[in-house]
Amino acid sequence: MIILKIELQNFRPFYGKQTIDLTPIEGRPVILVEALNDVGKTSLFRAIQFCLYGVKKTELPRHINRLAALEDNGETYVKLIFNHDEYQYEIIRSIKFKKNNKPQELPELINNDEFTITKDGAPQKLESIEERNEYIEAILPENASRFFLFDGEKIQIYTQHPPEDRIKEAVEMVLGIRELLNAGDDLEKLEAELRRELTALLRQEATDQRKAEELGKLETEIREIEHQIRGLEEQIAGAQEMVEQTTAELSKKGSIREKVQQRLELENRELPSIKTKIDANIQNLRDFNRNLGLLFISPFLEVLGGETKVTKAAPREWERVAADEILAKGQCICGKPIDVEVRRKLEPLITRPVLTTQELVQQRATELIIAIEPRSLHTAFIDLIEDRTSLESRKRGFVLRINELGKEIGDVKDSDIKSMEQIRDRAKEDIHRKTGQKDEKNRMLDEKKHRFSLDQKELAGKTVSQDVKQKEAMVKTCHEVFEALKEAREQLVKSRQREVEKLASGVFKRLTNNPDLYEGIVINDEYELMIKTVGSIVRPVWTQDPSAGASQVIATSFIAALNKFAAREAPVVIDTPIGRLDPIHKENIINFYPDIGPQVVILYQPHELTKYDIDKINKSVASTWILERDSSNPDITRIKKARGSS
Amino acid sequence: MTTLELDGNLMLKTAHPEIYKKWVDEDKSFTRQYEVFMLALGYGILKNQRSRKKPNSDIVRLGQSQDDNWVKCIRPAIELLSVVACEGQDVTARWNDLLALADGGLELLWTNFQAQGVLDLPRFLAEAKKEWPDRAKELLKKNHIPA
Numbered sequence: 157m158i159i160l161k162i163e164l165q166n167f168r169p170f171y172g173k174q175t176i177d178l179t180p181i182e183g184r185p186v187i188l189v190e191a192l193n194d195v196g197k198t199s200l201f202r203a204i205q206f207c208l209y210g211v212k213k214t215e216l217p218r219h220i221n222r223l224a225a226l227e228d229n230g231e232t233y234v235k236l237i238f239n240h241d242e243y244q245y246e247i248i249r250s251i252k253f254k255k256n257n258k259p260q261e262l263p264e265l266i267n268n269d270e271f272t273i274t275k276d277g278a279p280q281k282l283e284s285i286e287e288r289n290e291y292i293e294a295i296l297p298e299n300a301s302r303f304f305l306f307d308g309e310k311i312q313i314y315t316q317h318p319p320e321d322r323i324k325e326a327v328e329m330v331l332g333i334r335e336l337l338n339a340g341d342d343l344e345k346l347e348a349e350l351r352r353e354l355t356a357l358l359r360q361e362a363t364d365q366r367k368a369e370e371l372g373k374l375e376t377e378i379r380e381i382e383h384q385i386r387g388l389e390e391q392i393a394g395a396q397e398m399v400e401q402t403t404a405e406l407s408k409k410g411s412i413r414e415k416v417q418q419r420l421e422l423e424n425r426e427l428p429s430i431k432t433k434i435d436a437n438i439q440n441l442r443d444f445n446r447n448l449g450l451l452f453i454s455p456f457l458e459v460l461g462g463e464t465k466v467t468k469a470a471p472r473e474w475e476r477v478a479a480d481e482i483l484a485k486g487q488c489i490c491g492k493p494i495d496v497e498v499r500r501k502l503e504p505l506i507t508r509p510v511l512t513t514q515e516l517v518q519q520r521a522t523e524l525i526i527a528i529e530p531r532s533l534h535t536a537f538i539d540l541i542e543d544r545t546s547l548e549s550r551k552r553g554f555v556l557r558i559n560e561l562g563k564e565i566g567d568v569k570d571s572d573i574k575s576m577e578q579i580r581d582r583a584k585e586d587i588h589r590k591t592g593q594k595d596e597k598n599r600m601l602d603e604k605k606h607r608f609s610l611d612q613k614e615l616a617g618k619t620v621s622q623d624v625k626q627k628e629a630m631v632k633t634c635h636e637v638f639e640a641l642k643e644a645r646e647q648l649v650k651s652r653q654r655e656v657e658k659l660a661s662g663v664f665k666r667l668t669n670n671p672d673l674y675e676g677i678v679i680n681d682e683y684e685l686m687i688k689t690v691g692s693i694v695r696p697v698w699t700q701d702p703s704a705g706a707s708q709v710i711a712t713s714f715i716a717a718l719n720k721f722a723a724r725e726a727p728v729v730i731d732t733p734i735g736r737l738d739p740i741h742k743e744n745i746i747n748f749y750p751d752i753g754p755q756v757v758i759l760y761q762p763h764e765l766t767k768y769d770i771d772k773i774n775k776s777v778a779s780t781w782i783l784e785r786d787s788s789n790p791d792i793t794r795i796k797k798a799r800g801s802s
Numbered sequence: 803m804t805t806l807e808l809d810g811n812l813m814l815k816t817a818h819p820e821i822y823k824k825w826v827d828e829d830k831s832f833t834r835q836y837e838v839f840m841l842a843l844g845y846g847i848l849k850n851q852r853s854r855k856k857p858n859s860d861i862v863r864l865g866q867s868q869d870d871n872w873v874k875c876i877r878p879a880i881e882l883l884s885v886v887a888c889e890g891q892d893v894t895a896r897w898n899d900l901l902a903l904a905d906g907g908l909e910l911l912w913t914n915f916q917a918q919g920v921l922d923l924p925r926f927l928a929e930a931k932k933e934w935p936d937r938a939k940e941l942l943k944k945n946h947i948p949a
Contacts, residue, residue, distance in 0.1 A: 438830075445832045446871050449840025450879055452927065453847070455934035457879075459942070460886060474807075513885065516806050520882045527875050534927070541924050 157296050158755050159204070159727050160244075163235035166221035167206075168199035169793035176200070176781055176795050178727075180755045184778040188770065188798075189759045191783035196793035197759040200783070201731045204305060207234040207249045209298045210269055216251050217262035223791060225256040225263035240295050240725075246274045247292075296726055299326040303718045304753075307731040308708060324683050330718045331652045336645045343638040350634055351375075354612060354627040361621040368615060374608045381601045388594040395586040402580035409573045412565050419561040422554050430551045437544045444537060447528055451537065454530035460521035479505035652721070653679050660717035661688075667709045667748055669740035677713060685714055705737045712745060716752050727755040734764040742769075750776035806881045810865020812897055814839050814880075817855035817905050821912050831921065834869070835861045839904055840876050846907025847887040848930060848937055853905030887941050 159178045164170040178187045191197045205211075206219060220232045233250035252266035271288055273280045282288045296304065303326065328334040355368075355375050362368040478489075479502040487493045494502075616628045661676025668674055678686040678694050685697045687710070697710055719728060733749065734742050746769050749756055758765075770777070780798035785791075814836060816822060822835045832838050839861055846852065864877055883900065890896035915921050 442830060442833055445841075446834075446837055447875070448832075448923065449837060449842075449844050450875055452841055452930050453844040453879065453883070453934075455931055456844075456847075456938045456941075457882075459935060459938035460882070513806075517882060517886055520806055520878055524875060524879055524882070537927070538924070 157238050157240040157726050159236065159238045159757070161235075161237040162200070162203060162207075163237075164200075164203055164233075166224040166230055166232040167203055167234055168219055168221060169196045169791065170199065170795070171221050171223050171786075171789075171792040174795045177779065178755070178757055179778065181778040184776055185754055185756050186750050186773060186777045187755070187757045188765075188777055188780040189757065189783065190762060190765075190780065190798070191759070191793075192785075193761055195785055196783040197761065198307075198731055199793070201305065201307070201729060201759055203234045204236065204729060205301070207236040207247055208292055208296065208301070210249060210271070213268060216265055216269060217253070220251060220253050220263045222256070222259070222263070223789070225253050226259060228255050229253065229266070230255075238727075243275050244277075245295070248272050297326075297329050300329040300722075301726075302326055303330055303715050303722075304726040305729045306715065308712075308733045327683050327718065328649075330722045331649075331656065333645065333649055333652065336641065336648065340638060340641050340645060343634060343641060347631060347634040347638060350627065350631045351608075351612065354616065354624065354631055357621065357624050357627055358612065358615050358619065361624055362615050362619050364615060364618060367611065371608065371611050371615060374604060374611065378601065378604050378608060381597055381604065385594055385597045385601065388590050388597065392587055392590045392594065395583040395590065398583040399580055399587065402576050402583065406573065406576055406580065409568055409576065412568045413570070413573055415561045415565050416568075416570070419558055419565065422558050422561070427551070427554050427558070430547055430554060434544070434547050434551065437540060437547060441540050441544065444533075444540060447533055448537075450524065450528045451530055451533050454525065454528065454533075457521040457525050458530070460517055461525055462518055476505050479503075649681075653681075653683075656714075656717045656721050659720050660713045663716045663748065664710065664713035667713060667741065667744045668706075669738065669744070677710065679714075685710060705741050708737060709741050709745065712748075716748070719753050725754055727757060728753045729757040729759070731759045732764070733758050733760050743772075746773060749773065806878075806885055808864055808881050808884060808893065808897070810863060812864045814861040814864070814904075815857035815901050816859050816861060816908065817853055817857045818908055818912070819859035821908055822859075822861070825921075836867070836872065836876060838908070840879065842908035842911060843880065843883060843900065843904040844907065844930070845911055845926065846903035846905070847883060847941070848933055849907065849910055850937070851906035851910055852899070852902040853909055854902075855905060857901045857905055886945055889944075 158180065161175060161177050161179070163173065163175045165173045176189070180187065189197065189200065202219075211219070224230050224232070229252070231250055231252050233248055235246065235248045237244065237246050239245075248271070250270050251268075252270075254264045254266055256263040271282075273282065273288075273291065280291065282291055292298070325334065328337060352375065355371055359365075359368045359372055482488060482494060483499065483502055483506060488498075613628075616624050619625075657677060657679045660679070664677050665671050665674065673689055675688040675690060675692065678688050680686060686694045687697050688694045697707070719726070730749070734745070737745060746765065749758060750773050770780075782796045782798050783793050784796060786794050816839070822838055825831045825838055826833070826835050864880070867873070867877075880900070884893075884896050888896040888899040888903065890899050911921065911926075
């Protein structure tokens, strides 16, 4: 499947009819879609999922563009045009809605979603929902689509806890094992049906009627246990769904918790610290301003002082007057008589001729220059001003980040996160308990089935009826085929797992920022991802509590391996491709994305991929699109082809 | 003239006490009013700008403050400027001219402050460095004091 075009009408922020062409070019598989947060990246991503698989009825109104619904009755649709197995398909999923008179509420639907599909222009007749689903499943199974349409930030789910059955099924689907498993299930059902028919025959024909009745009872017990097991499986699946939902939600909220922490750090530590530094700078500047006026006139003083290099200032007027008086009286101001030494020092002060105005000006200017040292004063001033500019800029940055974090955090409270964690933990406990019960029931079932099989064989052996013999032979054949299939499947699973493991390890070594530490990725029978470090130490990823960035790299390696292995050609659509990767992981993953498949649609926000990043993969880019808010109405998103894009 | 020293009773005055109040008492950009006076006087002389308003608000007498910076630097600088940059036949006339120049400079600084929201001191210093040499020659020629 290669997506050619998506047409959207009144879908989420896309008001009116808008189209995006995602056709890749030979050797250029990458299509870039840039948008700021909350502009429509995820909506575009959801449009693909909505068109292919639909959503719950309660979710439908959320896909309707609010503005369109306020204006009149209307229609929301997503049209997906794609090539698959040399045919061109066109799928349209639409919703009709009523004019909404209450802007605060979601629009009302006129009908549930409608679905049409054409293959090379010919409408396909698909009457029931089941038929539609089967048709789409044959193109890209919903369960497997999680490996083709994914959010870079959320794929860590594969590394953060042991995989759930749904993920295992999805992996098996991609590996092409699922079909074999389904065939096995069908054979098991057939064998059970044949055994029931055999029991019914035995109850009619057996010579030992008491034993035949007991066999009938045993069969009823088996059915009852099987029913109980199915009930438990449904409960486990429900709890697993709850774990998955809460984990995804917690992952989102987890990043919010980090943001709350970041905001606290900025508000309580960084900002006060910068404010203290600014206050100190203000005080220093105020101290400095004592000499500002003098610094200001210093170039004038330098002119007045001329080129004279004064090493010692000439005596000032008051010094001359004081010296004159002391020498005349012959004693110091304190009354102590002056000696010859003091007289020798004071006499030059009074014998010096009276200075002219020019000399006085020159002398005063020189004295002032020596006192204020304008050059070092100027340097100190520039330092203070530069410090101030840098501090103010950091402060502005902190305030801006605090505001941004405030917007991102919204109204999520810590108590919401805790209650979500409790729900998830209870669901996990539930899975654990119910799985234990299911295992116990399965053990009982195996025992009873074994006894039933032996009893049935014994009873059939004592019966002469040809019908019984024939039915018994059919049961035996069915069982043997089932066992043979099981063995073949196990071998196939093992070999395919090893291939995926090899592919994932290759990608992981290419993506990790520490290739010398790791030998690769190991995938066990339960599809748990394990990391193999140097020295062949193998540990499950989720027990090592990897960082968000490391998790994303491991999960990406796994997904890339599955995509490379998958028999089906499918687009890879990545929302938030960089997430929380560090610069090395980021560079590795950007360079890797063009190799992930024949069509790679990257939905990113400008901070994730800079021009420098894009330049590195530019030769692989088929086209670049920008989603931006309409200048006249910020609630509307417009799709534009980027300038210079081919 | 045998001395540059002025009578300690001469009073530094301004016609704009509210500007002094703003920068010293409210914004706390300067510690003392005479620091503002010194800057304003320098700027007024550089720009040859005299205020037409009569200064009527006292700041400090020349002989009043015993602050080290005042005694060693600011007072001697004011005395020097009254000789080399002010016009007038006697001390009183030159002193009044000095007050007019200080308020003239203050008015220019205030206009800039109102436009920018801050006193752009780096700009003033850069301006001073560039304009003083020519202005200094002009003043020295006018007052017959060879450089």
